[in-house]
Amino acid sequence: MGTRWVLISAATAVLMVGGVSATAMGPTVKAGAETAREKDCRATANSLPSSDKHIYLYTAKNCENAHGAKDDSGEDRDHGDSEGQIQKWDNNAGSLINHSDATVEFYTRTNYSDKGDRFCVRPGHYVTKLYMYGDGKDEAGNWSNSISSHREMKPDKCKRFFGWRVK
Incomplete structure (x- = not known):
C-alpha cells in the first residue's frame, strides 16, 4: 500500500497510509510549555x-x-x-x-x-x-x-x- 498526501484545504492535508489517515496541521512552535499552531x-x-x-x-x-x-x-x-x-x-x-x-x-x-x-x-x-x-x-x-x-x-x-x- 502506498503513501500519499491529499489536499483538503490550504491549511490542512491528510496523509493516507493504506486505509488510515493522519492530519497534518502545519508547523508548530513552542509557546511556553505548550505547542501551538504557527500563526499565518x-x-x-x-x-x-x-x-x-x-x-x-x-x-x-x-x-x-x-x-x-x-x-x-x-x-x-x-x-x-x-x-x-x-x-x-x-x-x-x-x-x-x-x-x-x-x-x-x-x-x-x-x-x-x-x-x-x-x-x-x-x-x-x-x-x-x-x-x-x-x-x-x-x-x-x-x-x-x-x-x-x-x-x-x-x-x-x-x-x-x-x-x-x-x-
Whole structure:
C-alpha cells in the first residue's frame, strides 16, 4: 500500500497510509510549555479589530512576528524616506495584509513609478509569501523585499492582483 498526501484545504492535508489517515496541521512552535499552531496571515488578519483599516507589512513570510510597518492614509510615495506613515522601511516586505476598505496598488519603485513593476491587493486580502510571485527577471516580478511605495487604486485600473481573501 502506498503513501500519499491529499489536499483538503490550504491549511490542512491528510496523509493516507493504506486505509488510515493522519492530519497534518502545519508547523508548530513552542509557546511556553505548550505547542501551538504557527500563526499565518489569515489568523493575523482575523485577530485585528474590524475598525482597524490599515495595510500591514511584515518582513517574514506568513505575516510572522509583529508587523514592520502599517498605514491607514491610503498612500505613501516613498517607504524609504522620513515622511508619511511608513518611514525608512523600503524594500523590507515579505508578506502583507490589506485590512483597509480599498484596493491598494504596491510598486517596486518610489513615487508610484511605472518603470518598475506593480500589483494590487483587494480589501480584506493578504499575501503570505511575496517571493512566490517573483519570476527572477531583474526587478520585474521580484516582489519579496521590493516594495517601495503604495496607493489606493480603482480596481479597473490595476494591472494584476495578488492575494487570498481573509474570510
